[in-house]
Amino acid sequence: MSRRARHGKAPDFATKLVTRLLPPPSRHDVLGDLEEEFQHLRRTHGGLRAWLWYWRQTIAFACKLPAAGLAGGLPEDPRREHNVIGNLAADIRFAVRSLLAEPLFAFVVIATLALAIGANTAIFSVVNGVLLSPLDYPEPDRLVRVYQYYSRSGGFESAPTNFDVVSPLDYTDYRDQLSTFQSLAGMGNYGPMGFDLTGEGAPQRISALYVTSDYFDVYGLRPMTGRVFERSEEDGNSRVVILSARLWRSLFESDPEIVGRTMTLDGEAWEIVGVMPAGFVDLVGDDVDVWVPHDMTPGGFNTRGNHYMTVVGRLAPGVTLAEAQQQLTAFDEQLARQYPESNDGRYAWIQPLQEDSVGNADTMLWVLLGSTALVLLIGCVNVANLLIGRGMTRRKELAIRAALGSGRLRLVRQLLTESLLLALIGGVLGVALAAMTTRALLRLAPQSLTLINDISFDSRVLALALATSLLTTAVFGLVPAFRSVGKDLETALREDDRGNSGSRGTNRMRSALVVGEVALALVLLIGAGLMMRSFWLLQTRDIGVDPSNVTTFELRLPEARYDTAQEREGFYQELRRRVAAIPGVDAVGAVQWLPVTGTYNVWGYATADPDSDSGWDHHLANIRVISGDYLDLLGIPLLAGRRFGPDDALGAPFAVYLNEAAVADGWGPGANPLGETIRSGGHDGEIVGIVGNTLLRQRSASPTPKLYFSHTQFAERRWSMFQLLRTSADVPGLMTAIRTQLAEIDPLLVAFNVRTLERAIGVGMADTRFTMVLLVAFGSMAGLLAASVPTACCRTPLGSAAERSAFAWPWAPARKRSSAWC
């Protein structure tokens, strides 16, 4: 109840409403009747009852009078200018009519705004999700990624470039002996591996990540049920597994008693010890189904020289990044004295996890955000030009309205309402466009952009979009509004039609806007052109292999059934024999890491050096373990020496190929080290062949050293091999035939990740392609907007006030109209 009712007065707003509803002759007596009864009720039943009664009567009038055709219409109120709601409604109605009368103008402005705001908002969403939002873990600023690098100068480098992953024994020393980290965790690989899951419906391949026991502590997260791994379970024999929430829901129907149950992975029983909460995202991506403890037992693949672990850590409270780096460096020098053969010149390098997870994408994203800002700027200039042009065509109309009594403020407000209406429609469409574009962007985006943070369309992005659209048109709508209804209104009335093309100042401003807009569009178009050229050069450069007509798939041989080197090699030989017999298959081979898809298994190797104290000179190379016709299949030439042959069997002295880059690194360009011995991976091997270079990535500046071993000799390690086969053309039903052959050898094995080699290599180009596609899109958009200015915006309609503007329906009857370039 209002204070008015308590003091005996009828509700003011209700009274005003009734007044507005009633025709003037009836107002006083009806209000008198209501007042009389209101006072009577107030005296007899109290103010609240009277107040409620009055409002009920008001609502009845509001319902019945219009229905009976007795509503009084707008009041003859001398203060009508101050009736904000009424005026706003009238302004909006007028604005809609005015814009409908010039649909082409409205369309161009709205489309310009929608495109500019949509592009800007979509890219800002990605930048916001990737660069600006902190990682979604507790105290994310304490999370770091740890690398190692080999210093060629022998000492600590402040800006190393040749980052390597971490050796497992160095990792355990860091973890156990340094107080720098609250916890330090390692992953047993660069990405998730897999298991064949059986016994839960149809056999299926699930992804698994091998992690050390500290893994979840680093992220500061606990399982929602169960426990994390224990240090004692890093022994290679513990069959314990932690499930992802996704697998727990889909496979075990969210069984609350899941902990303690077993599941069959690669034919072995694994005990489920925990379930991670939904939303937990690993550094390597969000598609991990299970986590299993990594085998950290020294020996085997766990040597100081074998760098394969991805290491993340949580700094101890109060330890800064610089302090942590300092402590690590001091510790590395201690390790180098202790293990000179493997650790001399080895240093650790740490960097914030967020920075690391974004990688090089930050430059790309800032470039894209800058490009969209340019598109927005071009859009704003375009809209400003359109509004100014339209303001000029309406000067006579405004002058007549002013002469008929419309106040200057009223006219400005009207023009501003039209501008804001355009901004709102453009903004809403832009937001809708952005929502759709963001989804498309995520499909197109390289995986590195979507690893850690959920890229979503949040309220801040929405607010930015709306603020941008409103500000754009408020600013650019006001300028023409004030110019149009400025001091020369009366002059405008007297102006001859032929002279009505705008003042020199206005024309100069519009010219400057167009020049600026074209310049900005050129910047974008040139950038897009250069990017396309770079992409084309990358696509067409010699990468050292011929990926055409090559299909690849993965297989993993479970330890339980393939325990010995002979069993594993025997399986691969049999598979190769069967696949090679499939019609259309020309060559079959395998490798543990596909070519031109990045670095993998970077090992130290040593060449004999009589001048050195140890007698060895240390180098780094990517190790590739190959089998079958790998070299011929990919067109990698054997430049000197011989091929692996039957004598290079298991247990025989190791034979190794070097690529030209490795020869240049160890002996100098053009040298012939055939027959010399190198030491790597715990073996001494004889160099039997020199092969052509292949790039690590499509955009690598130069080839890197590579060593090739034969799987036959190296099958003691459980390599997960990519199978490769070259076909003469498309072979229908190829994979079905391969799966049939596979099932005949081992029906429990799953061939997964089937794709062409071109596609596998293309994935590595995703970020370059992403940047190129977007820059080309923005460049085209900018070009389109810039082009629309001379053809649509600068055409200033001339003629009498009765004539329509240039933005009237194009199919309207021919009328006198001339154009002028601004």
Add this chain to the structure above:
Amino acid sequence: MGRDSLGDFEQLVMLAVARLGGDAYVVPIIAEIGDRTGRRASHAAVYVALKRLETKGLVRSRLGEPTAERGGRAKRFFTLEPDAIERLRGSRDALLSMWQGLEEKL
């Protein structure tokens, strides 16, 4: 029914005006209808009905003197036109005729 036929509520309003004599304005009309029929009419409903009757030429109105009780606003008094009495009688006769012989059954 013809266009000028009287609605139920219009008849109630006209009868209330007739009962109130020269003192018929909206407030006592609503009270009279309420007292006799138990029907709580709104000011808007009575206003609309009186406007319709005025348009049909069945009532006429005049403004009285402003009073302080009504916030200094005058009352609008209503009286029936001769034609109205005739129409009311006609309605009543029609109803009675229709009721004749039904008292026992209904």
